[in-house]
Amino acid sequence: MIYCDYAATAPMSDIALEVYQEIAKNFYGNASSLHDAGGKAKNILEQSRAIIAKIFLAKPRQIVFTSGGTESNLLAIDTLMRASDIKGKKHIISSEAEHSSIYYYLKTLAKNEEIEVTFLPIHPNGQINSKELIDAIQPNTCLVSIQHVNSETGSIQPIKTISNYLKHTKIYFHSDAVQSFGKIDISSILSYVDCITVSSHKVSGPKGVGAIYFDSKVILSPHPVMTNHEHGLRPGTVDVPAIAAFSAAAVQACNQVIENSKHLSYIREVFIKKLKEHDIPLQPLTSSDQCPSIVGCIANNIQGDYAMLSYNRYGIHISTGSACSLGYAEIPRSIFPFISNKEEGKRYIRFSFSHLTTEQDILTIIEVSIKIFNPIKEERIHNEKKINWQGTS
Structure with a gap:
């Protein structure tokens, strides 16, 4: 886990x-x-x-x-x-x-x-x-x-x-x-x-x-x-x-807060770098001043709750918002400045780390992310090719 x-x-x-x-x-x-x-x-x-x-x-x-x-x-x-x-x-x-x-x-x-x-x-x-x-x-x-x-x-x-x-x-x-x-x-x-x-x-x-x-x-x-x-x-x-x-x-x-904060900053940096390296369709939300323990992301073409359950099947536990608000099934108010519409808001997921999170944990999360999102990317590319083919026939 x-x-x-x-x-x-x-x-x-x-x-x-x-x-x-x-x-x-x-x-x-x-x-x-x-x-x-x-x-x-x-x-x-x-x-x-x-x-x-x-x-x-x-x-x-x-x-x-x-x-x-x-x-x-x-x-x-x-x-x-x-x-x-x-x-x-x-x-x-x-x-x-x-x-x-x-x-x-x-x-x-x-x-x-x-x-x-x-x-x-x-x-x-x-x-x-x-x-x-x-x-x-x-x-x-x-x-x-x-x-x-x-x-x-x-x-x-x-x-x-x-x-x-x-x-x-x-x-x-x-x-x-x-x-x-x-x-x-x-x-x-x-x-x-x-x-x-x-x-x-x-x-x-x-x-x-x-x-x-x-x-x-x-x-x-x-x-x-x-x-x-x-x-x-x-x-x-x-x-x-x-x-x-x-x-x-x-x-x-x-x-241990200074030491832990440095560790969290490193973990966050590795996570975001690996997302880009592997072209994983998760867009991190970034602010002018950022707490390193939290990485909110907008997924591309996949609902947040589906993504959460997909990670859960691999033993990785993430969230789709504040635990105190999940019963209301609403898009977090705080992410509206970062999104264009409510549909994007429904694709929000959150990774939150601690001093116990290791670099190997991050690498495993990236491996699982590739497994989750690659089939979705392949299906989207296939559909786009199909549309283009139909449009030229």
Whole structure:
């Protein structure tokens, strides 16, 4: 098996599994309980919080644990709106390529007339336009939420540039870094955002855990619905073993991020080079700034789901889009700037790699790609010759 769907999820690392088992077995108390077992679990929780905080060059109180990337995004937006001192109906700026957890949440809030939302378009370079962002700002704008890396195209948004336009305003800046955390170095954007959201299972931690980093200037006021966990921001018993395993996986991923990023860049380069060398009809989507772990492609004359199933028969696991959106069977919004029509969108597939992906894996994928696409190419050439022959008879 060759796994190429790391943008959807990653297998748990050995260290994460070891930590999870150790904590689940020996520190099983409820971290909110006042007895010794609860106190020991609480200590593990706070140690884990301090570990994640160190990654973000922050203090432990700036880290909030959640159930994953989706809750992190929703809770971040909700908390930042409450922290804003803008009165009356608030306005949020986001993009059309955001993860479904943000895009549809904002759509719902706007539909219910709770807020106003401006969704900025993505341009053929894979990024938003800074001038359009400036033009969208209103007196009641309280928040800009722009993802760091897109999960379908790998496009990296200009976080620093966006921040420069917001630094003299009272507008909070949130970035969904679920796809970039542990894949590329995010330290360069820490000073430019007020809030970052991440997810455990993308960095080889357990599923069902995420985290939010809030800048120290953000007031973390408790949720109006009386909740008693994580600064009063969310309900539910905290999963201490999973959080401890997440912190271990995150440290491992972030400590190796520079080395892994170089490896991913090399793997991506080899993959795209081999596609061209063998004339495989897969057109990679490229952006002005690109995360190397993701290679979205448009196939020629073959539906994306058919291509995915064809690779699957050879034991190669790829995707046709974000795992959180597949149930809707829709073309990813983020790829529209790269295609001419919806038919091309239906031919989209995604390869996503990790530090575990080897050069030999890439060569095997190329061999399988030739087997999949050569019969299609031969059939197309045959049909073209047949049409030409009929036209000259």
